[in-house]
Amino acid sequence: MRREKQRKFVFLCLYNDDGLVELELKDLGLVFSWPSQRLREMFSELGLPSKTCSPECLKVITSLVEELSFPEAKIGLSSGVSAFLYLYTSIIGYRPGKVRVTSDLPLGSGLGSSASFCVSVSAALLALSGAVCADNQQKGWFVMRENELELVNKWAFQGERIIHGKPSGIDNTVSTFGSMIMFRLSELTRLKSSGPIRMLITNTKVGRNTKALVAGVSERTQRHPDAMAAVFTAVDSISKELSDVIQSAAHDDVSITAKEEKLEELMEMNQGLLQCMGVSHASIETVLRTTLRYKLASKLTGAGGGGCVLTLLPTLLPSTIVDKVISELEACGFQCLKVEVGGKGLEVCFT
Ligand SMILES: Nc1ncnc2c1ncn2[C@@H]1O[C@H](COP(=O)(O)OP(=O)(O)OP(=O)(O)O)[C@@H](O)[C@H]1O
Ligand SMILES: C[C@@](O)(CCO)CC(=O)[O-]
Numbered sequence: 001m002r003r004e005k006q007r008k009f010v011f012l013c014l015y016n017d018d019g020l021v022e023l024e025l026k027d028l029g030l031v032f033s034w035p036s037q038r039l040r041e042m043f044s045e046l047g048l049p050s051k052t053c054s055p056e057c058l059k060v061i062t063s064l065v066e067e068l069s070f071p072e073a074k075i076g077l078s079s080g081v082s083a084f085l086y087l088y089t090s091i092i093g094y095r096p097g098k099v100r101v102t103s104d105l106p107l108g109s110g111l112g113s114s115a116s117f118c119v120s121v122s123a124a125l126l127a128l129s130g131a132v133c134a135d136n137q138q139k140g141w142f143v144m145r146e147n148e149l150e151l152v153n154k155w156a157f158q159g160e161r162i163i164h165g166k167p168s169g170i171d172n173t174v175s176t177f178g179s180m181i182m183f184r185l186s187e188l189t190r191l192k193s194s195g196p197i198r199m200l201i202t203n204t205k206v207g208r209n210t211k212a213l214v215a216g217v218s219e220r221t222q223r224h225p226d227a228m229a230a231v232f233t234a235v236d237s238i239s240k241e242l243s244d245v246i247q248s249a250a251h252d253d254v255s256i257t258a259k260e261e262k263l264e265e266l267m268e269m270n271q272g273l274l275q276c277m278g279v280s281h282a283s284i285e286t287v288l289r290t291t292l293r294y295k296l297a298s299k300l301t302g303a304g305g306g307g308c309v310l311t312l313l314p315t316l317l318p319s320t321i322v323d324k325v326i327s328e329l330e331a332c333g334f335q336c337l338k339v340e341v342g343g344k345g346l347e348v349c350f351t
């Protein structure tokens with residue numbers, strides 16, 4: 001189960017005539033460019049466009065990205081740049097163009113920045129190529145048609161495959177369609193919540209890498225197949241119960257409180273299972289201990305290993321308590337953000 005990811009990515013996409021394909025990561029102060037002729041030469045033998053990135057295609061991309069220089073602390077960015085190169089050449093081809101990205105989503109913190117990046121790149125490039133929104137370039141922000149969103153989601157998943165290795169598709173799906181998604185038995189179901197769910201996001205600021213964490217869970221599964229199978233079965237049951245609770249109607253304070261208590265218990269159980277999988281972290285445990293002192297339930301989000309933690313904020317919780325929890329967490333060096341689960345998905349705007 002994932003909440004909607006904040007999608008504050010802004011893309012400026014233009015064709016140009018300087019012979020370069022350029023990617024500017026504005027917030028990070030980085031610009032990468034490739035002569036389009038060089039891309040044509042490197043990729044031409046692969047027979048692009050292709051709907052998936054083959055090992056040969058990934059080899060070409062990796063060699064192009066290895067030539068770039070990334071600041072030491074930003075080495076993880078190379079996978080995002082690889083995903084960009086794949087999406088650009090597959091959707092646009094080798095026509096020179098310029099893409100500028102700005103985002104206020106923290107990178108590698110469990111809030112699905114990789115998926116939001118892939119969804120936004122795919123949408124912007126598909127719109128530039130005319131594959132989507134060709135007959136609908138209205139002014140202001142708007143939502144694409146369902147079949148167009150599905151196309152964007154497919155391409156974004158290919159980008160996620162380059163960044164993550166083996167993504168489930170939940171992050172790009174929730175970034176594209178918004179609302180809430182249940183991922184159960186490898187199937188993604190879009191849910192309708194009966195009311196807003198308030199959460200506190202605490203960013204521990206401990207950096208981590210989703211690909212490595214997911215690989216760590218697979219290795220643990222190979223070492224303890226029976227025990228881990230039981231853990232996954234329990235996670236599955238929790239997802240099912242949680243989706244029933246979220247979709248159930250609650251009309252008065254009593255039923256809302258009962259619903260929230262169920263959510264809290266399920267979150268607590270889920271966190272315990274994530275710890276079993278080896279994806280918790282000392283910083284996450286500090287957040288859990290702190291919020292528990294206020295009888296609030298929390299669980300890690302995304303791949304874990306640091307990053308962000310979610311805490312349910314019950315409807316009747318006084319704002320003075322919320323402020324107290326936030327100041328205690330921020331005194332530990334963490335950063336807090338109050339959010340509501342289940343917002344909008346992808347929107348586009350032509351200027
Ligand atoms: N604004 C951006 N510009 C360029 N690359 C980005 C951007 N945002 C994310 N990425 C890419 O995504 C990578 C982070 O993805 P990762 O899956 O590890 O974390 P996440 O998506 O934030 O968290 P999670 O997958 O657990 O929800 C970055 O290292 C970078 O390659
Ligand atoms: C850890 C994971 O569940 C979400 C990462 O945001 C991986 C995935 O489902 O692709």
Ligand SMILES: [Mg+2]
Nearest residue numbers: 112114115210
């Ligand atoms: Mg990710």
